[in-house]
Amino acid sequence: MTVTHDVGSFADDRATPDGLLQTADRALQVLLHFDGLRTEWGVTEVAEEFGFNKSIAQRLLATLAHRGFLIADPDTRRYRIGPSAMTLGHAWERSGSLRAIVDPILRELSARTDATAILALPDNLHMRAVAAVDGSSGPLRVYPLVGELYPAHAGATSKAFYAYLPAQQRQLLFAGRPIARFTDRTVTDASALEAEFLRIRQQGYASTVGEYDSHVAVVAVLVSVRGEPYGSLSLGGPEESFVNPEQHVPLLRHAAQQIERRLTGRPRTRKD
Amino acid sequence: MTVTHDVGSFADDRATPDGLLQTADRALQVLLHFDGLRTEWGVTEVAEEFGFNKSIAQRLLATLAHRGFLIADPDTRRYRIGPSAMTLGHAWERSGSLRAIVDPILRELSARTDATAILALPDNLHMRAVAAVDGSSGPLRVYPLVGELYPAHAGATSKAFYAYLPAQQRQLLFAGRPIARFTDRTVTDASALEAEFLRIRQQGYASTVGEYDSHVAVVAVLVSVRGEPYGSLSLGGPEESFVNPEQHVPLLRHAAQQIERRLTGRPRTRKD
């Protein structure tokens, strides 16, 4: 398997493309950084992180707060995520877009490989299965998977994603925290983990056996959106029957690209 | 009870206040309109609705799509809510801000009135209880309330909110759809409903008995954020023991204002 993945292409594109509105784009960019890794930002911090002038950072944050996307702590004057985020979250759930987009792709994937296909997105310091289709045959039926959380360090589903996070952020994740063991195959050594992440980036996929659930083999690839790591797509099955998982990597890659394209959902232009 | 509520002040402030960034504000404003009432927008529609030029609308939408807040249907070129909305929703849930802000207020409300206090927010065409504190005494204990949905037309919790929606949006809600009956006290006549909404606006609160759940009396007021209807705050209890619910309206109003202030969370300025 050759290295088709563009290792290290994940500089989070901060430049605003032509034809788009810079100020709006910057606001949205800042907003997206109120995630699990960083929940609070001050004016100066935002200015430094994004290279804005302080006054710009302050006005961006104030504008986001004005529409309820952030709230400013009256005491510390630091900003946290605001109630409009909930509004959007509900709107997204209601829309059912994710299932509509992803389910058919998962279904095909599962049908062609006879394995369980899962799309997982990062959630706090874990990966959360947001859509899944059971492998159709075999004795082992997988229980309700949607909503399930996986630890960041065990299993291909998580590794395929976290391998592509900037090393700095990964350190924030794993530093200090003890690394939990789930099976005798769980990797609990920090430097061994880091070496694995490197290998995953090099080969473009992650493959594990029984790291989280015993006797379950999983192969997974990164799903990126607009050049940034977004989630992971995986195929899993019982160790005995799900033979040579790596053979499905091309299929997984193709499906991941499909998802990426449909999640991006930019209108077709002449250049496409 | 006098009319203290500023009826009709809910023109959704589209002007961007001084010191804020107009372009960013417009983008956020547009984004917030991808809610339950309207899930799809085209470029021209946005331009007309907000009074923008077509090209501005197109660039706003493209920018929102670029960061994943919207996705454009490749075929129809209409925009729908995008995956970044989910990201934000998760961030909000994780932050636990809502509970932290609201729970103490609900607790005090419940303790002082011996009733069940609920904060409900609109969700799709319903109201969803997002935080609640049980009335502490009495034989009737209310079950897990958080997450529960109430229909838009029955019960004070819903009415206190929907009364303040622009009539036009309310019509979108109720037009065509049959109005479901839950108890013999449910109001199912559209014009009777509209008359009630008017009265609620005039008196500044909603009060119902057994419209949704039999033998449950509820009194509720609007919670607005930055001059826009945001949700409702209600007190409810068994019809027999929860006497003269209207007496608690001042308390409810005060609590609603507290919530509003803390949800807005703008830093104090000299003028405050």
Place this chain on the structure above:
DNA sequence: GAAATCGTTGCTAATTATGCCACAGTCGCG
């Protein structure tokens, strides 16, 4: 097949955002 509608894109004027500066609170320290 024609007309109307919708979304996209270059271009220039003009509004808007930018960055600098100065000020005002706050926190920590001596």
Place this chain on the structure above:
DNA sequence: CGCGACTGTGGCATAATTAGCAACGATTTC
């Protein structure tokens, strides 16, 4: 308790971005 450092806020001239126009291409409707 007062001093210094830092963070956030606001005014203002400049410079850059956006707004609006208008024309085009692509779709859809009649």
